[in-house]
Amino acid sequence: xxxxxxxxxxxxxxxxxxxxxxxxxxxxxxxxxxxxxxxxxxxxxxxxxxxxxxxxxxxxxxxxxxxxxxxxxxxxxxxxxxxxxxxxxxxxxxxxxxxxxxxxxxxxxxxxxxxxxxxxxxxxxxxxxxxxxxxxxxxxxxxxxxxxxxxxxxxxxxxxxxxxxxxxxxxxxxxxxxxxxxxxxxxxxxxxxxxxxxxxxxxxxxxxxxxxxxxxxxxxxxxxxxxxxxxxxx
Numbered sequence: 001x002x003x004x005x006x007x008x009x010x011x012x013x014x015x016x017x018x019x020x021x022x023x024x025x026x027x028x029x030x031x032x033x034x035x036x037x038x039x040x041x042x043x044x045x046x047x048x049x050x051x052x053x054x055x056x057x058x059x060x061x062x063x064x065x066x067x068x069x070x071x072x073x074x075x076x077x078x079x080x081x082x083x084x085x086x087x088x089x090x091x092x093x094x095x096x097x098x099x100x101x102x103x104x105x106x107x108x109x110x111x112x113x114x115x116x117x118x119x120x121x122x123x124x125x126x127x128x129x130x131x132x133x134x135x136x137x138x139x140x141x142x143x144x145x146x147x148x149x150x151x152x153x154x155x156x157x158x159x160x161x162x163x164x165x166x167x168x169x170x171x172x173x174x175x176x177x178x179x180x181x182x183x184x185x186x187x188x189x190x191x192x193x194x195x196x197x198x199x200x201x202x203x204x205x206x207x208x209x210x211x212x213x214x215x216x217x218x219x220x221x222x223x224x225x226x227x228x229x230x231x232x233x234x
Contacts, residue, residue, distance in 0.1 A: 002200050002201050002203055002204060003203075003204055003207075004203030004204050004206070004207045004217070005203060006200075006202060006203035006206070006221060008199045008200060008202060009030050009225075010030035010031060010225065010228060010229060010234055011030075011031055011199055011202075011228070012031070012032055012033065012034050012063070012064065012100075012228075012232060013025075013026055013031065013032075013033045013034070014033075014034045014036070014066065014067055014100065015033060015034065015035050015036075015056075016034075016035070016036040016037055016038040016041070016066065016067045016068075016102075017037075017038060017041060018037060018041070018043065018049060018052055018053070021035065021052075021056055024059075024060075024061075025059055025060065025061035025062055026061060027060065027061050030229075030234055031234070032061060032062070032063035032064065032232050032234055033061050033062050033063065033064075034062070034063065034064035034065065034066045034067070034098075034100050035053055035056040035057055035059075035062050035064075035065065035066075036053065036065055036066040036067045036068045036089065036100065037049055037053065037067075037068055037085060037089060038067055038068075038071075038102060039067075039068065039069050039070050039071040039082045039085070039086065039102055039104075040071050040073070040074055043085065044081060046084055046085055046088040047088070049085065049088070049089075050088045050089055050091060050092065053065070053089060053092060054092055057092060057097070063097070063098070063232050063233065063234070064097060064098040064099070064100055064132070064232060065089070065092055065093060065097055065098070065099045065100070066098070066099055066100025066101065066102070066132065066134070067100045067101070067102040067134060068085075068086055068089045068090075068099065068100070068101065068102065069086060069101045069102035069103050069104075069117060070082050070083070070086060070102075070103055070104070070105075070113045070116065070117050071102060071103075071104040071113075072104060072105045072106045072110075072112075072113050073104055073106075083116075083120070086117075086120060087120060087124055090120070090121070090124040090125055091124075093124070093125045093126075093129055094126075094129075095126050095128040095129050095130060095152075096130070097130070098130040098131065098132050098231055098232060099125070099129060099130065099131050099132070100132045100134050101117060101121075101131060101132065101133050101134060102134055102135070103117050103133065104135075108137070108165075109137065109138045109139050109142070109167065109168070110137060110138055111138070111139070111142070114138055114142050114145075114146075115145075118145060118146060118149055121149070121150065122149055127149065127150060127151070128151075128152060129150055129152065130152045130154075130231060131146070131150050131152060131153040131154065132154050132156055132181065132231060133146065133153060133154065133155050133156060134156050134158075134183065134185070135156065135158045135160065135183070135185055135189070136155045136156055136157060136158075136171075137160055137164070137168060138168070138171055139167055139168070139170075139171050140167075140170050140171045140174040142171065143155060143171050143174050143175055144174075147176070147179070153179065154179045154180070154181050154227060154231055155171075155175045155179055155180060155181065156181035156182065156183045157172060157180070157181070157182050157183070157205060157208075157209050158182075158183050158184065158185045158189045158205060159184065159185065159189040159190050159191040159192075159197065159201075159204065159205055159208075160189055161191070161205060161208045161209060161212070162191045162192045162208050164212070169212050172209060172212045172213060173212060173213055177223055178223075178227060179227065180209075180220075180223060180224055180227060181224050181227055181228055181231070182202055182205045182206045182209055182220065182224045183202070183205065184197050184198065184199050184201055184202050184205060185197065186198050186199055186201075190204070191204040191205060191208060203217070203221070206220045206221050206224065207220075
């Protein structure tokens with residue numbers, strides 16, 4: 001059982017491995033699906049992949065584009081391929097459809113990867129684009145930079161929050177309340193545990209965020225639920 005029990009009545013299921021896209025997407029009130037290509041996916045046919053994702057985005061239940069982005073945990077020879085795929089997929093972005101970004105750098109705060117992703121976004125999408133920065137682990141400067149560049153940017157905190165240092169905690173405190181999200185990133189990243197994760201444990205993430213922001217758990221749950229519904233039109 002979760003250490004913090006909550007009722008999960010909404011969320012996003014993410015499908016970012018093209019060979020495993022489902023024939024149909026879940027249709028449950030309060031929930032939606034996102035379709036994208038994880039930056040670590042070893043795919044090179046940009047035009048073919050973009051065309052495939054575009055077809056999926058028209059299917060019932062799909063409400064967002066993602067995950068897409070940059071992940072520098074792979075060998076450097078793969079970085080240019082990631083950037084090409086990222087820019088190609090951004091052709092499918094539109095302001096009314098959220099884009100879920102996966103950004104992982106080589107340093108603790110992913111500073112260089114975040115800065116590059118921000119530049120690529122500014123070159124290729126509208127400043128009114130809705131953005132979900134998934135598994136955010138960055139700095140307050142990043143919160144400010146993304147917020148200035150994209151006023152509809154939301155920052156999503158995962159179970160990694162339990163390991164945040166003071167720089168990252170300062171960023172969590174600096175996220176505007178109406179741009180804060182929590183997530184489990186199931187089946188990974190459960191708070192302080194190596195066990196498989198599920199959405200049932202999202203209360204543990206919310207509780208850790210509440211402690212950092214010095215507010216009640218109930219406030220975090222209400223705020224992030226409202227933000228999620230607004231971002232995804234659920």
